[in-house]
Amino acid sequence: MQRPSKKEFSQLIEKHQAIIHKVTLVYTNGPADREDLFQEICLQLWKAYPNFRAEAKLTTWMYRVALNTAISTVRKNRNRPGFESLGAYDLATDENPEEAEQVKLLYSAISKLNSIDKAIILLWLEGKSYDEIASIMGTSKDNVSVKLVRIKRKLEELVNDSEKELS
Template identity: 35%
Template sequence: MTRTRQHIIFETWLMQYRALVFKIVRAYASSLEDQDDLFQEICIQIWNSVNSFKEESSPVTWIYRISLNTAIKWGRNTERHRHEPLENVQHVLQENYVPMDPRLDWLYAKIHQLDDIDRSLTLLLLDDFSYKEMSNILGISESYVGVKINRIKKLLISKLNTYNDHEI
């Protein structure tokens, strides 16, 4: 694959799946600086993976897998590696400012408290992935996906029951 073709695919994927990547970044990194670092790390991994994409899965599944694996690895890494801004994707980092709904902030805070697998499953569930797709992305069985999602829902519902205006 030519470098030009790689760049076109990379740019297309980032533009199409930017919201998905931002969602994962927000779930795995809390500070704005860490979110920027994680976004850059995911972009690097996506760029590096363009040549190895064999179209055995959809691009969204591929991007999700790369993003989640990168976020999990990044979260476990005790040393945060700082990267220079990626000039080729700087325009993707510019998100239009829209005030966040406090309920969405609450949800992200609760998702951030989950362990890596539960956090990943929650994000995949919110994006309407099937249990089969989730099991393929995370490398776990479909039945285990169902069990985990049931437990996550119960946990979030119990936390929602304690949700009140003072937490916003």
């Protein structure tokens, strides 16, 4: 596929920027890291666009590039002084403080998962089907199903442990 013009690419990013923002939220700690990762994902999307074969939906391809870029960045930065993967969030406070606290507990628990499990749960929380998740992650639908059961169980344990610590 031919590379789009800069204007077309900017419009594409603007239209689907929520995908990139969700990935950056899950794989970074703080606004500066999110901005850096956002830019890196956009760069990788630009570089990879000529190889997009339209065999999958554009958004599926974008998720795949974004997640691979995020995972690679986390691996590269793991030993960087001061780098902390997924810590406190600048989540907007909800009208319901109890619900906002539950969201913080969930994201805190997600932060303790490995990179692949973070990606799978992010996609599931986005409402992606098992087939879409499998396509994005390059695995089978059955593998996604098994992993999600394990991830949900692990998240439940982590949230329960956090609630106990807060009590």
